[in-house]
Structure formats: structure tokens, C-alpha cells
Amino acid sequence: MGQAPRSGPVGVILSVAPDRFAQVVEAARRTGLTVTGEQPVLGSLSGTIAEDRIPALEAVDGVESVDREQIVRLPPPDSPIQ
Incomplete structure (x- = not known):
């Protein structure tokens, strides 16, 4: 059959070696x-x-960690549950 579809983009946050930031x-x-x-x-x-x-991305030399972004949705300020 055909190729599997590529997954869509996800948000990530990386922790990187500060002394090599530009290279990373x-x-x-x-x-x-x-x-x-x-x-x-x-x-x-x-x-x-x-x-x-x-x-x-995790295998890039100088990348210390890769975390997926998480979206938190809060109720409106006037909602009964806070």
C-alpha cells in the first residue's frame, strides 16, 4: 500500500546546553x-x-530534554468552579 501519513506538528520545549546554544x-x-x-x-x-x-530531535548533541507543550484551559473568571 502507500506510505503512512506523516504526523502533524506538535509544540515542544527543549532544554539545551547554554554554552552551545547557537549550535544546538x-x-x-x-x-x-x-x-x-x-x-x-x-x-x-x-x-x-x-x-x-x-x-x-532528542538525539541532537546538546539537547538535554524535549517536552511536549501542554495546553491548559482555565474556566472563565465568572464561572462557578475555580
Whole structure:
């Protein structure tokens, strides 16, 4: 049959080696990461990537961890449950 469809992009937050931040960002981009935020002082990077590319992202030298973004929805301030 045909190829399996590629998974859609997911939001990720990376913890990276601060002393090699720029090199890690470039290597992460080469794996398919679309960078949406950089915090070099904190050693943190955020972006989106196809779910099936996360293992390649985790294997980038200098990437300490990769966490999927989690969306938290809070009820409106005037709702009875807070």
C-alpha cells in the first residue's frame, strides 16, 4: 500500500546546553524544528516539529530534554468552579 501519513506538528520545549546554544539551535532546525522562541540565558528553546521527528530531535548533541507543550484551559473568571 502507500506510505503512512506523516504526523502533524506538535509544540515542544527543549532544554539545551547554554554554552552551545547557537549550535544546538541550528542542529535542531536541521532536524525539522520550526523555532518559535529562544531563551539563551535559560538554555530553553520552543518550537514545532512533526511528531515522528521528535526522536531525531532528542538525539541532537546538546539537547538535554524535549517536552511536549501542554495546553491548559482555565474556566472563565465568572464561572462557578475555580
